[in-house]
Amino acid sequence: MHSLSVTITVATLAFIGTMLDDFFAFAAQLVLTPRELHKRVNTAQVLGVVSLILLSAIVGSVLLSVPLRWIGILALAPWALALHAWRHREDPTRQQYRRGALTTFAITLALGGDNLAVWIPLLRANNTSREVLTIATFALWEMVFLFAARSLTGHLRVVEWGARLSRSLVPIIYVGLGVLILLECGTLS
Numbered sequence: 001m002h003s004l005s006v007t008i009t010v011a012t013l014a015f016i017g018t019m020l021d022d023f024f025a026f027a028a029q030l031v032l033t034p035r036e037l038h039k040r041v042n043t044a045q046v047l048g049v050v051s052l053i054l055l056s057a058i059v060g061s062v063l064l065s066v067p068l069r070w071i072g073i074l075a076l077a078p079w080a081l082a083l084h085a086w087r088h089r090e091d092p093t094r095q096q097y098r099r100g101a102l103t104t105f106a107i108t109l110a111l112g113g114d115n116l117a118v119w120i121p122l123l124r125a126n127n128t129s130r131e132v133l134t135i136a137t138f139a140l141w142e143m144v145f146l147f148a149a150r151s152l153t154g155h156l157r158v159v160e161w162g163a164r165l166s167r168s169l170v171p172i173i174y175v176g177l178g179v180l181i182l183l184e185c186g187t188l189s
Helices: 004-032 035-065 068-087 101-110 113-125 128-154 156-184
Strands: none
Touching (some): 004 035, 004 101, 004 113, 004 128, 035 101, 068 113, 068 156, 113 128, 113 156
16 A cells, blocks of 8 residues: 555656656747737646546546556556657757647647556556545646746746757656556556
């Protein structure tokens, strides 16, 4: 049985690890978005994350009939994402971000593949109380995410630096998240 602090720590690592690339994409989008639209764009981003959490919980529930140790094989997904991110870390093509709530929602879902790859087995590995605590931790970090991204809107160079840095960090984070999945699912024991 995990303690509450372990559940919160694992949820924190899973959220931050999968949202790092999303964070800088969202911050860059806020830089381009007129201030009067920030509230709509924030709402759309939250709805995108809520959709990813719900989808993860639903798929995790569907997998209840699968032994938890087997779910650990899903660690291959973040490892594949790590390999892909590592191979494309020097990709010179620069993403262009558009303004608006619908675009924000679509970008959040489009960048959510890694979230699903990590969150599905994490939520499946939890009992109901730990699942609720994990989702509450995600909600807290989402509020921090929104505040921090909004705080960076006046610092385009910081956003660009963070986007460059995240390309190098994300592969390492994905490998770690894959190991975390194996541990949480008891696949290694």
